[in-house]
Amino acid sequence: MQLFAIVVLLLILARAITELWLSRLNQRHVRAHWNEVPPAFHGVIDEAPYRRSIDYTLAKSRLGDVAGMFDTLLLIAVLFSGVLPWAFGRFKANFGTSIWAMASFLVVTGIALSVLALPFAWYAQFKLEERFGFNTTTMKTWMVDHVKGFLLALVLGYPLLALVLKLIEWTGANWWLWAATVVIAFQLLLLLVAPAIIMPLFNKFTPLPEGTLRKHLFALAQRTNFPTRSIDVMDSSKRSRHSNAFFTGFGRFRKIVLFDTLIAQLTDPELESVLAHEIGHYKKRHVLRLLGISIAGVVVAFAAIAWLARRQWFYRAFGFEYHAGFAAANIVPTMLLFALLAGTISFWFSPLLHIWSRRFEYEADAFAHMITGEAQPLIQALRKLSEKNLSNLTPHPIYSAFYYSHPTLLERERALRRKT
Numbered sequence: 001m002q003l004f005a006i007v008v009l010l011l012i013l014a015r016a017i018t019e020l021w022l023s024r025l026n027q028r029h030v031r032a033h034w035n036e037v038p039p040a041f042h043g044v045i046d047e048a049p050y051r052r053s054i055d056y057t058l059a060k061s062r063l064g065d066v067a068g069m070f071d072t073l074l075l076i077a078v079l080f081s082g083v084l085p086w087a088f089g090r091f092k093a094n095f096g097t098s099i100w101a102m103a104s105f106l107v108v109t110g111i112a113l114s115v116l117a118l119p120f121a122w123y124a125q126f127k128l129e130e131r132f133g134f135n136t137t138t139m140k141t142w143m144v145d146h147v148k149g150f151l152l153a154l155v156l157g158y159p160l161l162a163l164v165l166k167l168i169e170w171t172g173a174n175w176w177l178w179a180a181t182v183v184i185a186f187q188l189l190l191l192l193v194a195p196a197i198i199m200p201l202f203n204k205f206t207p208l209p210e211g212t213l214r215k216h217l218f219a220l221a222q223r224t225n226f227p228t229r230s231i232d233v234m235d236s237s238k239r240s241r242h243s244n245a246f247f248t249g250f251g252r253f254r255k256i257v258l259f260d261t262l263i264a265q266l267t268d269p270e271l272e273s274v275l276a277h278e279i280g281h282y283k284k285r286h287v288l289r290l291l292g293i294s295i296a297g298v299v300v301a302f303a304a305i306a307w308l309a310r311r312q313w314f315y316r317a318f319g320f321e322y323h324a325g326f327a328a329a330n331i332v333p334t335m336l337l338f339a340l341l342a343g344t345i346s347f348w349f350s351p352l353l354h355i356w357s358r359r360f361e362y363e364a365d366a367f368a369h370m371i372t373g374e375a376q377p378l379i380q381a382l383r384k385l386s387e388k389n390l391s392n393l394t395p396h397p398i399y400s401a402f403y404y405s406h407p408t409l410l411e412r413e414r415a416l417r418r419k420t
């Protein structure tokens with residue numbers, strides 16, 4: 001084994017061990033509170049739902065441990081068994097080295113790997129979520145969802161991949177800049193049309209019925225100068241009892257979406273405060289900044305792929321041969337290896353992103369507080385959502401610092417009260 005391959009193996013193991021350690025740390029911490037509701041939550045949550053939230057947290061965490069170990073073993077097997085160069089060789093022998101054949105290789109490998117993860121997704125939905133009363137999906141809906149997802153990836157991803165590979169031929173050494181530009185343009189287009197074309201493939205959207213709620217929410221949008229054409233209700237109860245709200249699209253395509261489960265759980269003032277929070281994300285330019293990060297991520301990824309594709313030691317460490325004078329044949333294996341290994345590196349940076357994201361949440365909460373003039377409805381909404389979704393109220397501080405994109409309920413309440 002080459003030195004580089006050993007380094008990669010150690011990095012994969014380091015991540016897996018860290019994940020397992022964090023998970024165990026959190027499980028112990030949560031279990032320690034099982035006996036009674038901590039004083040900070042007296043009057044917030046009753047004992048029965050509190051215990052249930054602990055059981056749910058532990059069950060999810062254990063399943064995550066098993067799935068994580070499976071992923072690690074699969075990644076090691078795929079990378080070091082030689083199956084990838086073998087499959088690449090078979091592909092070239094049978095289908096040639098055209099752009100379409102190369103793109104097919106990437107697509108087929110990607111689909112094969114994601115199919116292997118399906119049993120865990122099935123178990124999570126029909127065993128775990130079912131046990132805690134969240135699942136409302138039928139087997140048929142679940143299967144159709146996945147088939148639709150694969151077809152969508154095929155219809156959108158395959159031509160895009162072929163175009164990116166074509167750019168290598170057309171533009172030479174600077175191909176990665178062109179490729180990044182094309183992919184970013186494609187992502188922006190997708191963001192624009194997704195609410196109209198893609199999301200309706202999975203859910204039904206109906207305008208929020210006339211009434212005081214609708215009047216209040218539109219008034220809020222007007223007051224905050226957040227032009228929206230429609231406020232829609234999504235039939236998310238078709239799949240799960242978990243609840244949420246979001247907005248999608250840009251400019252005149254913008255659409256505010258409330259889960260039907262959210263409307264069922266919250267009162268009108270609480271819903272208004274949740275929507276004010278979402279508008280806060282927009283007004284404070286969080287959406288724009290996250291988009292900026294994702295664009296920068298695409299550029300960095302393509303720059304890294306282009307750089308690595310010129311380093312023979314990189315793909316040779318995993319058994320791929322060097323092809324003289326045929327750039328795409330070196331770039332395609334590099335792309336695949338990059339996709340497989342990106343998480344091993346980005347894992348260590350995710351806490352930084354989460355620090356940022358948690359700051360955004362505080363800012364959006366403060367915005368909602370300012371716009372609605374009171375903190376209580378938002379606090380009440382957050383409490384209800386925590387309880388209904390059986391959120392972990394007492395995560396280990398290191399665990400939440402590492403993984404949580406949102407502050408905990410207690411942290412958000414404290415920040416909201418400080419402002420009053």
Ligand SMILES: [Zn+2]
Nearest residue numbers: 277281361364
């Ligand atoms: Zn938020």
